[in-house]
Amino acid sequence: MKTKKDHWRKKSYQKVNLETKLLVVDQILTGHISSTQASKKYDVPRTTITYWLTKYSTLVQQSNGMSKNDEIKKLKEKIEELEFQNH
Template identity: 55%
Template sequence: MKTPKKTTCRKNEYQKVSFDLKLSIIAEINNGQISANYASKKYGISRATLAYWTKKLSNFEGKSKAMSKNDEIKKLRDRIEELEFVKDFQQDIIADFEHITGEHLSKKYLPEALAKEIEKKRLNLSKESGSINASE
């Protein structure tokens, strides 16, 4: 009777994966860029490990998104403030032009709401220039 040869079991060698790589792999899977099976083959990581990372890192991503949402809100508010300043400046220029030339181009070419705002600015400008002329 032959005795079977002892075959040595191959011990799994585990690799350390950086936190950034974990996040990028999970992001690829969550965004639908690659499947979990393909990621498992591509990076040599078991599907169970990928599922574990997904579960654990979902909380981390939620916290980082909350912070980024606050940052995004702040940036958007700053942008709104900047655009309102630009809009007011442009309206002042249009009102000055209409006051000097006597043409009311805003009524012809701009939406009604903007035309009304410019009309108010033009009237205020004429009142101010009238009071300046009266004091001279």
């Protein structure tokens, strides 16, 4: 039973350098570990890892010079092409 002196405290985490962030993102994207496993292994909240993944995908899109809509359009065209080949 909790007393008035027991306060809920947010867990504190250490700052993570860019190299580690990129390593975590790479391991997740290549399927070596899941976000949950990475969270436990590197002592980083899952929400933070999700944020890194979002930021990384945005950076990749910017470096490719392709917007999300352009990417979706390109993928739909590829699907249509593959469906046409299969018939």
